[in-house]
Amino acid sequence: MDIQTLRLFTHLAKGLHFGRTSRACNISPSALTRTIQRLEAELGEQLFFRDNRSVSLTQAGEYFRAYAEDVLQRREQLQLQFASNRELKGSVSLYCSVTAAYSVLPDIFQRFRRGYPQVHLKLQTGDAAAALPRLQNRETDIVIAALPEKLPGRIIFLELTETPLVFIAPTDYPGTVCHSTNSEQEIDWLQTPFIMPDTGLSRRRVDQWFAEKKITPHIYAEVAGNEAIIAMVSLGCGIGVVPLLVLDKSPVRKQIKILACSPPLVPFSIAVCTIDKKIRSPQVQAFWNIATSIENAYKKGPTPHMKNGVSKN
Known part of the structure; x- marks a missing residue:
């Protein structure tokens, strides 16, 4: 063998x-x-x-x-x-959403490539909801993911930024949002079509929000991926929920407006994640050190910073 x-x-x-x-x-x-x-x-x-x-x-x-x-x-x-006795070589694999690839990663990648030119970076993009499952299944070394309330066991994370989760509607199709007869500001959720995330942290938080308000939404479609939700909303198929970070990077951002819905949804904490055993890999450790030290434009708070943590659940 x-x-x-x-x-x-x-x-x-x-x-x-x-x-x-x-x-x-x-x-x-x-x-x-x-x-x-x-x-x-x-x-x-x-x-x-x-x-x-x-x-x-x-x-x-x-x-x-x-x-x-x-x-x-x-x-x-x-x-x-x-x-430890030679120039670092090998490879490191990373999975994230398309948005994270061109909003969160560029500065980290640029510095990593300068510091470790012999290490091959293997980047895969896809639905953000698949990030942590792929990490748990050992399909990748590192992921960029939104942190759930309870992390799977033995995951180490490095918090990069926080982004609000917002309700969105199309600007070019004003009839998409139906209002209650009691108030022009109140949405009639039984009549307004809703583009629902089909899985992941967004779905759990949206379900919780509707449950707490005792609302059964009129679901137009269940969709995988924030970019797909934004595209369908921009075309007037319904309203939806996406992270503001994704919306701000969307090519159809001008065709979308943010709805004032109360209470606000719990925001997303975006983090670099790996498995505790993976951190012993010199390639993963090198990437981690770069991510820890870099002054990224999307670090949250008035003073840029990152947070280290490990889940032992």
């Missing part, structure tokens, strides 16, 4: 999903299946129970998982010792 086989096994052992592991590790599902079968043949033990619906570890799989993780950890420590 080789290091790549151990990495494939440990990723699959954590996520228990062949499709996610094949996508995250850039290997076809059939090649992943053959790799696991060869590993099982080499060990003479079945490592996974699998059928058409689920995947789980056998007892032998649990034993081998502990062995594989120990080998990979020892290899990381050895690489760290080697790295």
Whole structure:
């Protein structure tokens, strides 16, 4: 067996999903299946129970998982010792939303590239709601994410900025927002179409806001991604909720207005996050040091600052 086989096994052992592991590790599902079968043949033990619906570890799989993780950890420590004696090389993977890629990251990336030109940065963008799950599944080293009220266990975070979560409506379609007969300022939520986030922290906070006001909104669509919500609102499909940081960077910002809804939604705290074991990687540690020291334009408060923290839930 080789290091790549151990990495494939440990990723699959954590996520228990062949499709996610094949996508995250850039290997076809059939090649992943053959790799696991060869590993099982080499060990003479079945490592996974699998059928058409689920995947789980056998007892032998649990034993081998502990062995594989120990080998990979020892290899990381050895690489760290080697790295201390030479120019830092290798790679670091990062996942974030498109907005974070061009609003939060540029200064950090620029300084990192100057300081560590031999380290390859692997950036993937997508729905912000997928950031923390991807980190937990070991599909990436670092993510930029909005911090939930309770973080998953063993996640280390570095808070960068805070952004309000705002209700938005189109400027070019005034009939989108229906008002209550009792007040021209009060929204009639039964008549006004609402573009609902389909998952993630935005969805939880919107659901909580409506529940506390005992309102059942008229949902026009459930959409993944803040950029998609903004686009649909700008076209008059309904009103929605997005972080102000995303709205301010949108190319259709002038076609959107912010609604005064009370009480305000709980704002987002945007942070760089990693797993506590990942911080031992010299590449991740180098990125972390840059993020800690940089004077980013989006740090919150009158005095720019960042906050360190770790979740042990």
